[in-house]
Amino acid sequence: xxxxTVLGHVWATQKDPTLEGLRFLVVQPMDANGQNTAExxxxxxxxxxxxxxxxxxxxxxxxxxxxxxxxxxxxxxAVAAIIDRMxxxxxxxxxxxxxxxx
Amino acid sequence: xxxxTVLGHVWATQKDPTLEGLRFLVVQPMDANGQNTAExxxxxxxxxxxxxxxxxxxxxxxxxxxxxxxxxxxxxxAVAAIIDRMxxxxxxxxxxxxxxxx
Amino acid sequence: xxxxTVLGHVWATQKDPTLEGLRFLVVQPMDANGQNTAExxxxxxxxxxxxxxxxxxxxxxxxxxxxxxxxxxxxxxAVAAIIDRMxxxxxxxxxxxxxxxx
Amino acid sequence: xxxxTVLGHVWATQKDPTLEGLRFLVVQPMDANGQNTAExxxxxxxxxxxxxxxxxxxxxxxxxxxxxxxxxxxxxxAVAAIIDRMxxxxxxxxxxxxxxxx
Amino acid sequence: xxxxTVLGHVWATQKDPTLEGLRFLVVQPMDANGQNTAExxxxxxxxxxxxxxxxxxxxxxxxxxxxxxxxxxxxxxAVAAIIDRMxxxxxxxxxxxxxxxx
Numbered sequence: 001x002x003x004x005t006v007l008g009h010v011w012a013t014q015k016d017p018t019l020e021g022l023r024f025l026v027v028q029p030m031d032a033n034g035q036n037t038a039e040x041x042x043x044x045x046x047x048x049x050x051x052x053x054x055x056x057x058x059x060x061x062x063x064x065x066x067x068x069x070x071x072x073x074x075x076x077x078a079v080a081a082i083i084d085r086m087x088x089x090x091x092x093x094x095x096x097x098x099x100x101x102x
Numbered sequence: 103x104x105x106x107t108v109l110g111h112v113w114a115t116q117k118d119p120t121l122e123g124l125r126f127l128v129v130q131p132m133d134a135n136g137q138n139t140a141e142x143x144x145x146x147x148x149x150x151x152x153x154x155x156x157x158x159x160x161x162x163x164x165x166x167x168x169x170x171x172x173x174x175x176x177x178x179x180a181v182a183a184i185i186d187r188m189x190x191x192x193x194x195x196x197x198x199x200x201x202x203x204x
Numbered sequence: 205x206x207x208x209t210v211l212g213h214v215w216a217t218q219k220d221p222t223l224e225g226l227r228f229l230v231v232q233p234m235d236a237n238g239q240n241t242a243e244x245x246x247x248x249x250x251x252x253x254x255x256x257x258x259x260x261x262x263x264x265x266x267x268x269x270x271x272x273x274x275x276x277x278x279x280x281x282a283v284a285a286i287i288d289r290m291x292x293x294x295x296x297x298x299x300x301x302x303x304x305x306x
Numbered sequence: 307x308x309x310x311t312v313l314g315h316v317w318a319t320q321k322d323p324t325l326e327g328l329r330f331l332v333v334q335p336m337d338a339n340g341q342n343t344a345e346x347x348x349x350x351x352x353x354x355x356x357x358x359x360x361x362x363x364x365x366x367x368x369x370x371x372x373x374x375x376x377x378x379x380x381x382x383x384a385v386a387a388i389i390d391r392m393x394x395x396x397x398x399x400x401x402x403x404x405x406x407x408x
Numbered sequence: 409x410x411x412x413t414v415l416g417h418v419w420a421t422q423k424d425p426t427l428e429g430l431r432f433l434v435v436q437p438m439d440a441n442g443q444n445t446a447e448x449x450x451x452x453x454x455x456x457x458x459x460x461x462x463x464x465x466x467x468x469x470x471x472x473x474x475x476x477x478x479x480x481x482x483x484x485x486a487v488a489a490i491i492d493r494m495x496x497x498x499x500x501x502x503x504x505x506x507x508x509x510x
Contacts (some may be wrong), residue, residue, distance in 0.1 A: 010158065010187075010188050011185070011188070037134070039133065042158060077103045085215045112391075113389070113390045114387035116353055116388040117386060139338075140337045142308070154395075177386060207448065207450055236445075260423070260427075285427055287418055288421050316411060317491070348410060381409055381488060382409060382467060
């Protein structure tokens with residue numbers, strides 16, 4: 001599992017039928033300084049997270065559990081939680097990425 | 103799941119029989135600036151994506167679902183969608199990689 | 205499996221119901237010099253590890269075993285042990301990250 | 307799945323019994339410029355790929371399928387195909403790594 | 409699967425009961441030049457590999473097979489073989505890391 005920041009949305013018309021009606025987010029993993037890394041992953045979001053919000057992203061069987069449509073589906077990454085707060089040794093991080101972090 | 107750009111095609115004569123008749127793409131993952139990373143992955147494509155198109159790539163059980171040939175197959179990565187549009191905070195990204203991005 | 209250092213805690217109100225009542229840690233993987241890498245992962249902790257402690261983090265089925273709530277859960281990373289000591293060729297590393305390492 | 311170049315062979319006398327009689331290759335993943343990365347992986351090769359040949363490497367269940375010895379085996383990476391040709395946007399890549407690429 | 413060098417040992421008193429009585433090694437993956445990377449992984453070792461020895465490390469189901477304690481265990485990485493020799497294009501690598509490589 002990782003914590004990442006919602007960077008944006010993805011739309012696709014031509015897709016596996018099991019992707020129909022789902023919300024796809026682009027998420028940037030967070031590094032140990034609370035900054036975003038250059039990498040991106042795509043996650044199905046059943047929670048309605050907004051751009052700039054920090055989310056907990058899970059993979060594989062855990063993602064299929066979160067989505068709740070069984071195991072025969074064409075995706076394997078999902079948002080399992082929207083982060084309220086993180087305490088990282090010497091700093092507290094709120095739910096949104098601050099202006100000066102973007 | 104990741105978003106990547108189709109970089110090209112792979113052909114192989116000597117292969118596991120379950121790979122027969124499938125289309126194999128080389129895909130480059132996208133970073134948080136919408137640029138391609140140096141890494142490459144290979145994905146089976148049941149959707150007919152063209153070179154330069156952005157695609158959603160899935161792994162493992164999700165990839166086997168997308169291909170629809172059961173679980174006893176010799177590959178584990180597939181294109182699950184062809185991207186129409188992405189909205190990333192301050193930019194909109196269309197389905198094709200632009201000239202100046204290549 | 206990796207060894208990492210507990211960097212802090214994560215709280216989320218809006219989450220998959222199976223995450224209710226669990227303790228979520230942010231962990232930084234350790235490199236070959238005993239230093240922390242920039243990457244972070246999130247792990248469920250059933251052991252009560254404190255900030256700065258080194259832990260053994262496991263993934264997937266092993267993590268579900270450690271948590272003991274079956275396989276239909278929305279997370280896939282867990283602390284399986286709190287490290288007492290590591291002997292790495294030319295150095296001995298105790299359970300806590302030293303001041304000069306932080 | 308990834309494309310990589312066969313870098314060499316591995317021999318081991320002391321090993322899990324299910325590894326007996328198999329051919330183990332060291333493979334270097336290919337980056338988006340057709341160059342080899344610094345990383346290495348080890349794959350069981352049922353196809354007889356030679357040094358310098360490009361191969362398609364698969365993982366997990368797909369690798370177990372390719373080897374065909376059931377699911378209770380002590381390895382999880384295999385060569386699923388020997389590449390004949392790759393077309394990557396502006397270049398064609400043959401089955402062998404050229405002299406000037408090595 | 410990867411080849412890595414045994415860097416040292418890990419001890420933990422507080423741990424999942426299924427980890428009791430097992431030997432945990434810290435292993436450094438090898439890059440394409442036969443050098444160790446900065447990354448570390450932890451593997452259960454049923455083979456008795458010593459510090460500086462090169463080992464074949466496997467993950468997930470393959471690791472559970474190698475350990476032979478069923479699938480309900482709290483770890484997922486294991487040593488499947490101790491390497492005798494590697495032939496990498498232009499060099500031969502023996503079982504131990506040489507002085508000048510350490």
